[in-house]
Amino acid sequence: MPLSKNVKKTEYLPAIPPVNxxxxxxxxxxxxxxxxxxxxxxxxxxxxxxxxxxxxxxxxxxxxxxxxxxxxxxxxxxxxxxxxxxxxxxxxxxxxxxxxxxxxxxxxxxxxxxxxxxxxxxxxxxxxxxxxxxxxxxxxxxxxxxxxxxxxxxxxxxxxxxxxxxxxxxxxxxxxxxxxxxDYPLSNSFHTYLQSKGLQNDEIDQATWNFGSNRMVIDIPKFIDLFIERATAPFFVFQVFCVLLWCLDEYWYYSILTLFMLITFEVTLVQQQKRNMATIRTMGNQPYKISVYRQRKWIKIDTTDILPGDICSVLRTNENNPLPCDMLLLRGQCIVDESMLTGESIPQMKVRKRLIDELVIFQLPND
Structure with missing residues (x-):
């Protein structure tokens, strides 16, 4: 959900990662x-x-x-x-x-x-x-x-x-x-979010313990782990069993050659799988600095350190950085590109929701 360069005002948003x-x-x-x-x-x-x-x-x-x-x-x-x-x-x-x-x-x-x-x-x-x-x-x-x-x-x-x-x-x-x-803080009233003063020391420690860092890490397994996973597949085990049976015949060297080709083929597939996973890993969002309101003052932190309940300031940037998490717009307005989420090619205007009663409970699917 990359942020458009057409943003003209500063927005303050509490970071609320998605949850089901x-x-x-x-x-x-x-x-x-x-x-x-x-x-x-x-x-x-x-x-x-x-x-x-x-x-x-x-x-x-x-x-x-x-x-x-x-x-x-x-x-x-x-x-x-x-x-x-x-x-x-x-x-x-x-x-x-x-x-x-x-x-x-x-x-x-x-x-x-x-x-x-x-x-x-x-x-x-x-x-x-x-x-x-x-x-x-x-x-x-x-x-x-x-x-x-x-x-x-x-x-x-x-x-x-x-x-x-x-x-x-x-x-x-x-x-x-x-x-x-x-549980993420998703069931509070809009009044609670609007009157939020940011996270304090004890809240930061508790949120860090509960939610960890704001990053999606794609772990790349070791070569030996991927090879064992493929080598223990039922079909591969059946092939090795057949090769061992063929070794009882007088043409055992053909069976050894077949086993060597099977292992070589699996090794090639594992290497290709590791390269694909490494490529996908590099496609993830890169962290950048963002302003958050903590301990009653604005500070700069990495986007990987954002916690649920943080109040963030999002400005127009030249890098066209994507939003680091799901957010609720509290003040200001912005234009965002949601093409990767909804398929809409036209950027959408986002404004603060107008409420008659601020005690209305926030509902993630509708709001």
Whole structure:
């Protein structure tokens, strides 16, 4: 939403980032009797399950198979004989290894399987280490994310939260006993916004703790992470399995060449994916200085440091900088280019909304 150069007056706007936080029906969530711990009342998330990691050797995809390998080797060596039944020993060892690999792949493909194999349920949020988040339909895939523990800078109480799809969910221990998304100041009256005096020291610390910086960072994964993601895809695993079967034939060198070509092709795709992500990352808005009213005075800060509740002064600039966030116009008027949002090629005039009653509650979709 780039700002047009035709702006003639100064505008003061409180920064209010967009949010989609409508409350879902609690009864629909409570129908699921298999969840462990608490669930957030949010229409983007179906349930949240709390877990703690088992010891490494107690993972069901590791510990039991260590026992199976050792038990079979003892039986093979001391009962059948290592030199008398080599084929039998190799065949059974390969069967155990294939089952082991398949179970490990299922732990990688399915979050629920990984939680069952490597974790145990925990009902107390303060003791849990990770959470399994299941989104509603068409809102992404289940993820296992770490559970963070920290201290609120204002109340000095311990807070438990996790990050899911770039949104922060905090455990409300006092009232609802659920994970709640951080609420933005969107439900106040227009009078509250018009009479705002900017953020003070304690409000700045609290807002920084709650909302973080005003930036959208595109994380570029490491090469090895992207390659593992592609190398563990079911189709690629099936191709590698077929290559291993072909290696049992006398023309094994053709199979090795095929495997080399498969790996080379995947490496090329990963490099291309990293280049595309780096290109998209450079297309983001670059930070610039903006005037905000804090602690009863105007100061210059980076646009990445804007917080919800800030009063900003937007002036006509030669750089044609875009607005750094969603804003409510309090004073003045401006002309903005909304072509990237609405498709309108003609810049639109924005003026302060005329109100008969300033106690009317602000509504984001309509105002």
């Amino acid at each position: 936080c409508s409350i879902a029906a609690e009864q629909m969530l409570l129908k699921n009797k298999n969840f462990i711990g608490q669930i957030p009342l949010n229409d983007d998330i179906y349930s949240v399950s709390l877990y703690c990691f088992r010891h490494f050797l107690l993972h069901l995809n590791i510990g039991p198979f260590v026992f199976f390998y050792l038990t079979w080797f003892v039986i093979w060596i001391y009962h059948f004989g290592l030199s008398q039944y080599p084929e039998l020993g190799i065949i059974i060892t390969v069967i155990i290894a294939i089952i082991h690999i398949v179970i490990c792949l299922f732990c990688y493909w399915f979050v629920e399987v990984r939680a069952f194999m490597q974790c145990y349920p925990e009902r107390t949020p303060s003791k849990a280490e990770v959470v399994v988040v299941k989104p509603t339909a068409n809102n992404g895939y289940p993820e296992m994310v770490p559970l963070h523990h920290g201290q609120d800078p204002q109340t000095h109480k311990e807070q438990v939260w996790f990050m899911f799809q770039k949104s922060r969910y905090v455990y409300d221990e006092s009232e609802k006993k659920t994970f709640q998304i951080i």
